[in-house]
Amino acid sequence: MKIRAAVLEEFGQPLQVQELDLEGPKAGEVLVKIEACGVCHTDLYTASGADPSGYVPTVLGHEGAGFVEAVGEGVTLVRPGDHVITLFSPECGVCIHCTSGKTNLCMAIRETQGQGVMPDGTPRLSRDGEPIRHFMGTSTFAEYTVMPEIALAKINKEAESDVVCTLACGAATGLGAAMYRAQVEPGSTCAVFGTGLVGLGAVAGCKIQGAERIIAVDLSADRLEVAKHYGATDLIVAGGGDVDPVQQILDMTDGFGADYTFEATGLVGVMAQAVEAARMGWGVCTVLGVAGKGETLAIVPRFLITGRTVIGGSFGGTRGRTNVPQLVDMYLEGNLDLDGFISHRITLDEVNKGFELMEAQDGIRSVITF
Numbered sequence: 001m002k003i004r005a006a007v008l009e010e011f012g013q014p015l016q017v018q019e020l021d022l023e024g025p026k027a028g029e030v031l032v033k034i035e036a037c038g039v040c041h042t043d044l045y046t047a048s049g050a051d052p053s054g055y056v057p058t059v060l061g062h063e064g065a066g067f068v069e070a071v072g073e074g075v076t077l078v079r080p081g082d083h084v085i086t087l088f089s090p091e092c093g094v095c096i097h098c099t100s101g102k103t104n105l106c107m108a109i110r111e112t113q114g115q116g117v118m119p120d121g122t123p124r125l126s127r128d129g130e131p132i133r134h135f136m137g138t139s140t141f142a143e144y145t146v147m148p149e150i151a152l153a154k155i156n157k158e159a160e161s162d163v164v165c166t167l168a169c170g171a172a173t174g175l176g177a178a179m180y181r182a183q184v185e186p187g188s189t190c191a192v193f194g195t196g197l198v199g200l201g202a203v204a205g206c207k208i209q210g211a212e213r214i215i216a217v218d219l220s221a222d223r224l225e226v227a228k229h230y231g232a233t234d235l236i237v238a239g240g241g242d243v244d245p246v247q248q249i250l251d252m253t254d255g256f257g258a259d260y261t262f263e264a265t266g267l268v269g270v271m272a273q274a275v276e277a278a279r280m281g282w283g284v285c286t287v288l289g290v291a292g293k294g295e296t297l298a299i300v301p302r303f304l305i306t307g308r309t310v311i312g313g314s315f316g317g318t319r320g321r322t323n324v325p326q327l328v329d330m331y332l333e334g335n336l337d338l339d340g341f342i343s344h345r346i347t348l349d350e351v352n353k354g355f356e357l358m359e360a361q362d363g364i365r366s367v368i369t370f
């Protein structure tokens with residue numbers, strides 16, 4: 001079939017919206033009609049050429065939601081008409097990682113997904129016979145996409161795609177970090193560095209877990225106001241030269257530090273601050289940001305010897321097919337505000353505007369609606 005999609009032709013160049021061919025779903029695959037897709041930093045990161053594993057041409061986009069249009073042979077997990085969220089982090093439920101109960105990193109299709117092809121080694125996207133590779137196993141900057149069934153979370157049909165699509169990446173990464181990865185305990189003091197969508201999700205997740213105090217750190221006073229809405233009790237505007245967020249957090253916690261800290265900036269200097277702001281004895285620092293190529297996190301060993309733990313999480317440790325539908329239900333029950341994350345709604349043709357808004361740090365999330 002013919003579809004319209006946003007193609008990254010060349011690194012560092014705007015995406016080009018054009019017509020492509022999409023082959024139908026093969027065994028174990030599903031054709032999804034995309035209704036909405038968030039524009040995430042990872043799309044921009046790859047488009048810029050900074051991602052060492054990036055390739056062109058490809059259709060970007062990974063924060064999608066929509067409906068199952070058709071299924072390939074042997075598909076049992078979804079049927080036509082099901083409402084789904086796309087998962088760049090699949091959950092097969094049977095691989096050594098899925099059954100370990102210790103990680104959300106499913107091994108089933110990792111290799112082929114990284115190569116931009118379906119599990120059988122071929123792409124479904126093409127243009128005039130020339131194969132075009134998929135991106136993150138999703139390629140959701142498109143009217144339709146084909147994905148493996150294990151990479152779709154089946155959700156409540158009532159949920160609006162242009163809101164819950166944020167659970168395909170950003171919001172779920174932050175929420176999951178607090179709820180599933182760090183497993184914040186009630187009454188805790190938490191500190192969240194960076195209050196973009198991931199950081200705001202972490203703030204909201206800490207609140208859901210019953211944290212008593214949530215300290216939010218960001219360069220933007222506007223974004224911190226949004227963090228306050230999501231449950232931040234103390235705000236620190238960083239980057240003012242003489243402002244040392246670590247010292248401020250220590251001062252707020254009788255010199256001890258926070259029980260849980262979260263880093264959601266991708267800056268290794270901020271990651272180090274998040275480690276140093278974690279409490280002596282038992283503080284847990286969760287690293288979520290994607291750092292630049294070749295960058296490393298420097299930690300003075302004393303911080304570890306004196307009882308701090310550093311952990312990280314892809315997709316915040318969220319198990320896609322298990323946890324994402326639960327988060328959608330929380331939203332529908334009124335226990336999780338996702339609407340406040342969406343600052344702009346744009347069309348597919350305006351996808352580059354979504355990148356510009358992100359670069360200008362204007363708003364929280366732009367969502368493309370189809």
Ligand code: CU
Nearest residue numbers: 040042169170
């Ligand atoms: Cu993302």
